[in-house]
Amino acid sequence: MIQIINTGVANIRSLQAAFDRMQQPWNLTENIDDIVSASHVVLPGVGAYAAAAEAIDRLGLRESIVQRLNDHDAATLCICLGMQLLGKASAESPGVDGLGVIEETIERFDTTVQVPQLGWNNVVPSPTNNQTMFEPGEAYFANSFRLNSPPAGWNYATTDYGGQFVSCLWQGNTLACQFHPELSGKWGQTLLEKWAA
């Protein structure tokens, strides 16, 4: 069973529809036990950084989510804002603590490009990775903030939008995507299937 964390600020119908097509049962949860024991957990994210962080704290889920994200045997998927929450903080909501799973902070895109980045862009895995997750592909993005440089110890992919940024991170069964795999056509569906398998 895939447990989707209900931060209350995310529009997750598309993600649920993707799991339905894959015939993967899912449930929307606010429960610590689900996050600790589920085979698969998703931290979705559309919406504001502060609102999502507050929702996680209000539900008392911070510690269990961090613990799970540090255990790379547990299958955990973070999407869009969910990936940004891995960082210590974000320029979007100064003073709000992220999950701090990685040391980096999330920055706004360079002022030379339009925000939000809205549309399809290339996702290219780094040649230094020691774990293959996907072939280079095209993915759908909807974001104004991004992770600038890869944290040590993670496999990653980059995307060019006014300069390279980190569009995906993975390690073991932990996967974090700045793009929306559920909206990224067959390529995205293949990635979701691989993570859920």
Added chain:
Amino acid sequence: MLKPRIIPCLDVNNGRVVKGVKFQNLRDAGCPVELADHYQQQGADELVILDVSATREARLAMLETIESVRRKLFIPLTVGGGVASVEDANRLLNAGADKVSANSSAVKNPELINQMSTRFGAQCTVVAIDAKRDPAKENFWQVMTRSGTQGEPLDAVNWAAEAQNRGAGEILLTSFDRDGTRSGYDLELMRAVTAACTLPVIASGGANSVAHMVEAFENGAHAVLAASIFHDRNMTVEDVKQELTASGVNVRI
């Protein structure tokens, strides 16, 4: 960098896709779920569904249509038509839309744009503008509402800039004069709007060839919307993308 997007548009009335000329004389063009799936298989980058129905019953049927389309669709879906409140937008998002487009109601109550953007984010908030060229003035376009039946005392270019200031994330720009005429997008309108705001702008109204799409991209469009060209089976999305690639436009393959 971002790829120019090709977006088939489905005008839906009472559960069926329809297509008209200058917003009139609607004729049947198929089942929305079948067409949506068909176009995504052909490589559409995104889909727009506009509710053109007039009755309350048909509006409720629309939510079911959106749910059915969402079950099939693994590309982004924008839904518009008759969105009068944040609650209307919320219902469409819950049914499976990724973005919601507001048109007449945003003109009547511009605060709706702020409210949608605050609640759902700019990336969810699309403002659709139907612009009609004023032949008496040079490069002036009037905003039309209520499916093009009502002229507003509003400059379409200024309105696009205001929509951005209020938190819109994207503009769906339809040339009322070109809609369904197959005479190409209104390029001057496209240039004027992309000069006045920095949001992604979707060109709509008048496409009949890949050359028209190339022109739109050259004049600042981030995406092109087309209906007749696809519904009439003149070209598939795949055909269009192959020709665009050959013309040097870097689309998603």
